[in-house]
Each structure stands twice: as C-alpha cells, then as structure tokens.
Amino acid sequence: MSDIAKDATASRMPTYVGMPAFPKAAHEAVADTRLRRNLAHATGTIRERRAAAVAELDDWAELRDAGKRIKDHTLEYLGHYLRMLEGKVTEAGGVVHWARDAEEANAIVARLIKETGETEVVKVKSMATQEIGLNEALAEHGITALETDLAELIVQLADDRPSHILVPAIHKNRAEIRDLFSHRMPSAPEGLTDEPADLAEAARRHLRAKFLSAKVAVSGANFAIADTGTILVVESEGNGRMCLTLPETLITVMGIEKLLPSARDLEVFLQLLPRSSTAERMNPYTSAWTGVTPGDGPQNFHLVLLDNGRTDVRDEEVGRQALRCIRCSACLNVCPVYARAGGHAYGSPYPGPIGAILSPQIRGIGSKVDASLPFASSLCGACYEVCPVAIDIPEVLVHLRAKAAKKLPEKTVMKVAAWGLRSPARLALGQTLAGRARSLAPHLRFPRAWADTRDLPPIPKESFRAWWKRTHGDSADRKDAS
C-alpha cells in the first residue's frame, strides 16, 4: 500500500457508528412500511420523469459516450490537469490546499474558518463534505455548520442522516417535516401547516437572516475546469447562490476527480447532469466562478483538493470507473434493492448502487458493512442502463464480491445474498430486468455509441447461486436452503 493508503482507511469516511451490515439494516428498512411507501413513490416518480427528459434528446447515447470518454481521459491525466487547475485558481486570486484524507481536509477547513474569527458558517449541500464528516469535525472545533439546502436542513434539524444523494430527506413525509420545523426551528410560525409551500416559506425565513449575516461559506463543487480554474455548483433553490455570493470567504472542498479539462466539456455534462438527476432540461441555478472578482462575491476563495482514497481507486483497473460518477443519483432511483432497503442501509453518505461500489473502495473492505455492500444488489443492470457516464456498476460489484468474499465470513455473505434472493418477486424482477437489458442491447437506436460504452459483461448470464457455487464450492446450496 502507498503512503497515502497506509494510514487507517477509517480516517477517510465514517462508517456510521453502530451501523449493522447491509442485510440487517435492509431488513429493518423493509419492515418499515411507511418508509417503503415513501421511497417507492418517490423513486418511481423521478424514474419516469427522467426517462422522458432523456428521450427528448436524440443524441443521448452519444452524449453519454462523450461524457465517459472525457472523464476517462481526465482520470488518465489527473496529475497533469490538477497542476493546471492549481495554477489557474492561484492566478485568479484563489488559494489551493491539498488533503490526503478526511482528517487533513477537515483540519484545513477548520483552520481557515478559525482564521476568519467566525464560529458559524453556511453550507451548500455537498457530497464531499458529507463523505469526510466535516460538520461533525467542525463541531469539535466549536464551529457550527448550517446546512442551507432544504432537504439537508430537514435532515440536520432531525439529527438524522441523508438517505438519497439528490433528495436527502426522501424518507420523510410532509407531516414529519411539519412537526420537526414546529419543534426545532425557533422562527417557525404558529399553526404551521404541512403544505410544502408553507414549509418552504418557513425555511426561507429561517435561513434568510443567516445568509445575509454569514461571513464564511463552505461548498462542494460539481465541476472544476482545469484550463481556466473555474468552479461550478449546480442547484435548484438558490441557497447555493446565496452562499457562493454573499459571504466574504468561500471555502470549496472538492474531490480530485471532479475535474474537466476545458470549459467546452460543460456542453456535455450540463446536458447529462440535470436530465439524469432531476429530470429537468436544466436545473434552476448554476453558478460558475473563477478565483475572486473584485467588488462581486467573496473576496477570499480557498479550494481544498481532496484525495481520500481516490488515487487508490484510480489504480484499480475495474473499480476506477466509479470515479467518473457525477453524483446524479439516477442509479438509486432505478435500483430495486434501494427502493426497498432505503438509503440508510448502505451505511455511508453514498447510498444505492454507486454507494455499493464507492464506499468499499474508498474505505477498504475492512468492516462488515463494507464487505457486505458488494452483495447488496440483484445485478439486474438497471443502474448501468441509466448512468449518464456509463459506469458498469454490476461489473465493479462482481469484481468487489470476489475480494469481499475472501474477507467476510461465509455466513454474512449468504445472508446478504439470501436477502436479495429470498423473495421470488425480488429475484424475478432482477432477472427480468437483466434479461431485458441484454436482449435489447443490440437493437437500440444507436448501436455504435451504445456498444462503445458497453462491454457486455458476462455477469447476469450467471446467477448469484451459480457464481457462488463456482467460486466457493457447493456450500451455497446448503446455506441458501436455510
């Protein structure tokens, strides 16, 4: 292992304390009928809308192919482009910091905030800061980080955890949110109803004072442009614009894989992301900034470049493709396992299919949660179908299974597998989808681009049972029957 990887992988991304391995967590989630109903409704709705938004573009397959190629090229030359980005951000008046892992990144952000003398900061929703547990780390330094995205605010007020990349409070319904605001939001009006518009209005009032007085903001980044040093944040509510514009100091934490070589590449990713994510032609607001602009916006800009296991993942021949992810969450919404188990069962800020391949790679397969994640899938292939950058999630899952199976007691492996396979409906759904996907592949409208981004993996030809039997002898039959 390298220098970077030598220190405990535990310092990279918190496994949620007390988190049981996937099968147990999933069992509990499935038993919660309200949660399941909320989730089924929500994921079903987004799924249909997304399909329509994608169907609108004749060249979706080509865009997807270009997105994949641009990301792969960038990953290949990541060092080159990171140096370029550093140079351009510095030239434009920003300060660049490098962090090997979560601990280093958190320490840098805490120090930068302390230097401003502030103890409260506003935050734009960001997966990178979730990944490193920034809010908790700042709290230890006496700094309060206030989430300003409505869903993140709901989760934060509830002392809860996000359960979806795009709609982190997807597991909560309006009545729960109303009760939460009434109890935990001091400015909430008497007699607050559970109408979404009223709830949003209460949040608007609660946050406005904070936006106007905050001196420091922390954000993530959706994209960074290497040859200009430009950073972009894509959002809907305007809380991002508030944070990126009004405070004096802006600190952006960005995974090193978020890079794009040139501004031209945005024409690809700004088409792929909104349609895959919120099923919109374009999200309401996208902000782009390059260093600092005198007289407009923050006058101090810090960019923290976060490795946190990414250089390790990049060295993995099969697993590397996970770094193409643009966090659109489309794979969550089509996943039959996610729809039943919910986001919390995955034990990390990254739930769903992408979480199942990203978390064990970043954290290592050391813990039971991580070793169980590669099995938290029916391998139906739906995630790969929708992924706008063509990440072959099933392929990576199978690859990780082989590794995890060595580490994990057979009993646990079988428990997860059994969870996915026990219900005939679940199994049938998985197999039908998989079968359909495979048989459709050659007849799609854009066979060339399709085939370019799709090396048909042999996985679903082999059922889980067959795979287990082949790799682990005949113990599968025995356990499965129990």
Place this chain on the structure above:
Amino acid sequence: MSARDAILGRLGAPEGDPDAEYLLLHRGYLERHHGDGLVELFAERVAHYRAIVHRVTEAELPGALAAALRLGAYVVPEGVPAAWTGSIEPSRRLGPDADLERVSGTITGCAVGIAETGTIVLDHGAAQGRRALTLVPDHHLVVVRADQVAADLPDGLGRLDITRPLTFISGPSATSDIELSRVEGVHGPRTLEVFLV
C-alpha cells in the same frame, strides 16, 4: 512529504500527450438540436419553468417594464440603457448600492439565452450588476434580445467568457425536497419575468 507531493506523486506521469489526446476525443453528439424558430422555442421553454414571458418590440419595452412593477422600488444597474426604464418614475429606480432587502426587485439585461433549455445566463456585465442584485430581491425582470438567444448549450457556452462570474438561470428558484412536490421560490427571486425583445 506534503499532501500535494504525495497525491501528485501517486498519480504519476502517464505516457502520452494529454493536450493532443484531448483534441482527438470523440464527440459524436449534436452541436445543435434546433434550426429555426429559436426565439419561439426559447419563449416556450422559459415559460415551461413557470417564469412569466412577455414578447415585446423595442418600442413596447419601457411600457411593459413599467407595467410589470409591483409596489416599491427597483434596483437598476448602471449599464441598463436609459431607454428601457424611461417609463418608470425616477423615484422608483435605485442604483446598485441600494439596500437590497428593502427593494422589490431588479431590472437587468443578460449575456445569453439558450433556447433548448430555456436558460438565461448572466455574466454580470454592465447591464446586470454584481450577483447579489439578481439574488436577494424577490422580483427579477430580465430583458433578453432575440439576437442573444443561442440554440443549445454548445452554441450558448461558445458565446460566454467562462472566467467571468456566471449565473445560469432556468426559471425561478424551486425545490422538490418535500415529497417531490415542486415549490417555487425558496431563496432566490420568487418571480422571474422575461422580456423578450
């Protein structure tokens, strides 16, 4: 070893010429999805986000802007042509230093419109002012000239200087965080009114 050296060292120096390879990257997608009727398409797509769209002539613009105002005063950046606001009482037009929490709205121009996505891009040039002006007040009136409307993202991005502070606006502020029902106006301007000249 510094974190920077450790990370860059780990990434190594692969063989090959990144710049040359970048230029050769296959891009099989369409440069444009639309030919004619861009202005109509733009109007339709902007309206789809529940922004209010007015089609006006140059001569009608001042009257239309004046008629759209609510009570109170509006911020007008210095670069907005005097002709646009000629029909608005001078006392209701404030300069960019006004207290943004007390004004009703903002009147600006834009840099580019994108028909396919119904997007308006501000690059915070003279007729737009600093970003806060189009963010804090509740009512944003934006003038888009027909010749500013590009077909698609490739076309639109090509007209922009990416290093300026940019705001891409596609409809008013919105959230779908509560049971996926769409609510307009969380933090940005709750009403976006577009004057297509």
